Amino acid sequence: MSEVPNEPFFIGWSGRLPAGLRAFYVSVTVCVVLIFAGLGLLMGRNIDDPGLNLFAQRASESIAKPELWVSNQKFTGSLSLLPYPVLHIVSGDGVSVLRSILLSGSGKSGVETTEATYQVSAVGGLLKRGDIDMLAVDELTVVNTKKATPPLPQPAGQWQSIGEICDGKCYPGGMTPGFGLAHRACATICLIGDVPAIFVVAEPIEGQSFLLLAGPDGEPPGPWIREMIARPVELTGMVERVGQMLVFKVDPKKARIL
Amino acid sequence: MLHAADITLQVSQGLLAFCSAYVLVGAFVAFAFITFGLDGVDAAAREAYGFRILIYPGLVLLWPLVVWRWWSIVNGASDKPRPVAQHARLHAFAWICLVVMISSLLGIALFQSHAVISKPANTRLEKPQ
Amino acid sequence: MSERYVPIGWSRTKLIYDAVLIFAVCAFLFGFFSMARRAGLATTPTDEGSLPIRAFGSCAFLLLTLALSIGPLTRLDKRFLPLLYNRRHIGIVTFAVAAAHVFTVFDWYLAFSPINPWLGLFVSDAMFQRLDNFPFVPFGVLAFLILSVLAATSHDFWLKFLGPGLWKGMHMSLYAAYGLIVAHLSFGALQGKQNLDLSVLVIGSAATLLSLHLAAALKHARVLRHCEKRDLEAGWIRVALESQVLDGRAQIIALPGSEAIAVFRDKDVITAISHRCAHQNGPLGEGRIINGHVVCPWHGHEFHLTTGCAPAPFTDRVPVYPVRIEAGMIYVKPTPVHNSRDRAAEVEP
Numbered sequence: 001m002s003e004v005p006n007e008p009f010f011i012g013w014s015g016r017l018p019a020g021l022r023a024f025y026v027s028v029t030v031c032v033v034l035i036f037a038g039l040g041l042l043m044g045r046n047i048d049d050p051g052l053n054l055f056a057q058r059a060s061e062s063i064a065k066p067e068l069w070v071s072n073q074k075f076t077g078s079l080s081l082l083p084y085p086v087l088h089i090v091s092g093d094g095v096s097v098l099r100s101i102l103l104s105g106s107g108k109s110g111v112e113t114t115e116a117t118y119q120v121s122a123v124g125g126l127l128k129r130g131d132i133d134m135l136a137v138d139e140l141t142v143v144n145t146k147k148a149t150p151p152l153p154q155p156a157g158q159w160q161s162i163g164e165i166c167d168g169k170c171y172p173g174g175m176t177p178g179f180g181l182a183h184r185a186c187a188t189i190c191l192i193g194d195v196p197a198i199f200v201v202a203e204p205i206e207g208q209s210f211l212l213l214a215g216p217d218g219e220p221p222g223p224w225i226r227e228m229i230a231r232p233v234e235l236t237g238m239v240e241r242v243g244q245m246l247v248f249k250v251d252p253k254k255a256r257i258l
Numbered sequence: 259m260l261h262a263a264d265i266t267l268q269v270s271q272g273l274l275a276f277c278s279a280y281v282l283v284g285a286f287v288a289f290a291f292i293t294f295g296l297d298g299v300d301a302a303a304r305e306a307y308g309f310r311i312l313i314y315p316g317l318v319l320l321w322p323l324v325v326w327r328w329w330s331i332v333n334g335a336s337d338k339p340r341p342v343a344q345h346a347r348l349h350a351f352a353w354i355c356l357v358v359m360i361s362s363l364l365g366i367a368l369f370q371s372h373a374v375i376s377k378p379a380n381t382r383l384e385k386p387q
Numbered sequence: 388m389s390e391r392y393v394p395i396g397w398s399r400t401k402l403i404y405d406a407v408l409i410f411a412v413c414a415f416l417f418g419f420f421s422m423a424r425r426a427g428l429a430t431t432p433t434d435e436g437s438l439p440i441r442a443f444g445s446c447a448f449l450l451l452t453l454a455l456s457i458g459p460l461t462r463l464d465k466r467f468l469p470l471l472y473n474r475r476h477i478g479i480v481t482f483a484v485a486a487a488h489v490f491t492v493f494d495w496y497l498a499f500s501p502i503n504p505w506l507g508l509f510v511s512d513a514m515f516q517r518l519d520n521f522p523f524v525p526f527g528v529l530a531f532l533i534l535s536v537l538a539a540t541s542h543d544f545w546l547k548f549l550g551p552g553l554w555k556g557m558h559m560s561l562y563a564a565y566g567l568i569v570a571h572l573s574f575g576a577l578q579g580k581q582n583l584d585l586s587v588l589v590i591g592s593a594a595t596l597l598s599l600h601l602a603a604a605l606k607h608a609r610v611l612r613h614c615e616k617r618d619l620e621a622g623w624i625r626v627a628l629e630s631q632v633l634d635g636r637a638q639i640i641a642l643p644g645s646e647a648i649a650v651f652r653d654k655d656v657i658t659a660i661s662h663r664c665a666h667q668n669g670p671l672g673e674g675r676i677i678n679g680h681v682v683c684p685w686h687g688h689e690f691h692l693t694t695g696c697a698p699a700p701f702t703d704r705v706p707v708y709p710v711r712i713e714a715g716m717i718y719v720k721p722t723p724v725h726n727s728r729d730r731a732a733e734v735e736p
Binding site for chain 3 (some may be wrong): 002005007009010011012013015016017024032035038040042047048049065106107109153173175177183184185188189190192193226231257
């Protein structure tokens with residue numbers, strides 16, 4: 001009979017590794033830990049830059065980065081309610097709108113407003129990304145002494161435009177990244193919760209990097225919008241300027257995913 | 259008319275209600291099994307209590323299977339292990355499926371053009387009147 | 388088994404095993420976070436809510452690849468067998484890391500809203516009409532469901548309660564989970580064209596895993612000796628010359644349909660026992676003999692060489708086969724010896 005080879009044999013429940021295998025397992029342990037640490041470094045090194053949006057590779061000019069959240073900011077102005085509440089800061093003479101600020105409530109919900117005939121004063125955290133201003137409102141008070149009329153819409157023609165539907169709170173910096181595939185679930189529940197829907201365009205329209213989304217009659221956009229969030233889409237509709245805000249009255253029948 | 263996105267919402271609500279009901283029933287079945295069934299089903303479980311907490315989530319998740327096994331063991335069904343041949347074939351089949359699935363998935367993912375859009379970004383169809 | 392159940396049967400090797408595993412996970416997370424948080428890498432840093440989602444997700448994928456690699460590794464090199472013994476703990480750790488991924492998604496993307504997060508999860512990614520932009524979340528949900536069921540049924544109780552066939556079949560759905568996770572990544576993170584490293588990780592892991600399985604299958608096919616057809620017809624299968632079976636080792640002969648018999652030598656006695664362990668179909672023929680029992684190389688289950696019974700208090704048993712030696716040649720009959728339990732069943736009306 002030939003010689004029986006003396007291979008180490010491990011019996012699991014014995015709780016002891018055969019002496020012949022110890023050196024092998026020291027090297028296995030070192031390898032496993034090194035592979036995990038190395039891959040951790042590699043994965044961490046190449047996190048997508050959340051400052052770049054879906055259209056980063058084709059954008060002709062650099063995309064504005066979200067700025068840090070500044071809390072306790074106070075603004076007073078007139079309110080336009082449709083499609084979403086927007087606060088317009090008017091110049092001293094009351095003629096021109098200096099700034100139009102998107103409004104949202106706390107968390108992933110819209111702000112509750114009813115009054116539009118008086119000036120309102122809003123306090124909250126300000127999110128800013130390029131030309132987008134978003135105030136996450138903590139407190140909204142009506143200034144009963146001052147009458148105010150929201151700016152009248154100025155038509156800006158019919159447009160067909162490519163971009164991404166985002167929520168107006170996360171894209172300007174509520175989350176980084178606040179757009180794109182990974183953020184889709186969040187954007188969806190933000191929009192269901194009445195946070196303003198914005199359309200971040202691949203290239204600026206009328207000098208603006210985004211438009212406030214509306215339905216064909218200027219109402220908040222309907223459920224069709226939910227299938228298009230965080231995807232490259234082409235939207236068609238009338239554009240109106242309300243203060244410093246561009247409102248895109250989208251025809252749902254002509255909206256398509258690219 | 260109901261939009262597709264609203265149907266998705268309703269289906270999701272239905273799915274959620276179903277899942278909640280399933281887990282609720284599972285919680286009761288699991289409790290009943292641990293209290294009244296376990297000792298009769300498995301001699302090794304008698305006077306062993308710590309492991310019951312560990313098996314509880316599984317009992318909740320798989321409660322229809324638990325009811326079926328409980329019933330068949332109580333009614334004296336013998337435990338016939340699946341023939342080895344079947345198991346080996348299943349293993350080979352699973353791997354062939356996985357090879358096909360993974361390669362086609364990665365193929366789709368990598369060759370799918372996503373945001374390369376050649377047409378102009380903005381077109382003014384009509385000037386303001 | 389019929390020893391009283393304990394929550395976890397700890398042993399020294401298991402503790403070391405788990406410690407190494409948890410240390411490796413920590414090393415991955417530490418590497419990930421320290422690299423991702425280094426200033427200047429991105430013009431805008433990813434926020435503290437989104438980073439852990441990515442860290443836990445990629446770590447879970449890596450762990451699952453590791454868990455699935457162990458099977459073929461043991462078939463290619465027996466020195467890896469000790470890794471198999473506690474493999475379920477890799478499964479549990481994988482589940483825990485995947486659960487952390489899910490929890491961080493719920494705690495960030497689906498939080499701060501009056502909407503039920505589960506509803507948000509289902510609603511936000513349900514447009515199945517197109518292959519491009521195909522939903523990636525449902526794949527992840529299904530994979531996590533499988534990981535949950537497998538983690539929840541990893542205790543020995545389940546193996547006995549469901550029976551080895553059903554239990555093993557159920558736990559093979561881990562392969563489906565792997566496929567689902569590749570789908571989750573393919574339609575999700577890999578769509579962001581900027582992340583080349585992740586593509587390399589996913590393709591590299593999948594390719595390694597598939598090649599290991601292929602290599603193991605090829606080796607197995609080459610090594611396994613099949614019985615001859617005319618022997619089968621004669622009722623007795625020629626195994627090997629008596630002198631070819633080493634002391635304490637076995638010659639394995641495969642029957643049609645991948646059933647196999649291990650013919651062992653224990654000193655001067657030749658016996659034939661099923662090659663498949665009753666516990667989880669482990670390769671008994673590659674085991675060792677201790678006190679007249681063959682010990683399975685996978686989980687250390689023992690079976691008496693002549694009766695096929697596990698020592699008390701265990702009640703498992705495997706088939707044993709009749710052996711005949713003629714002119715130094717070993718023959719085995721492919722029909723098992725009837726054991727007492729079978730006989731009892733036969734005499735019942």
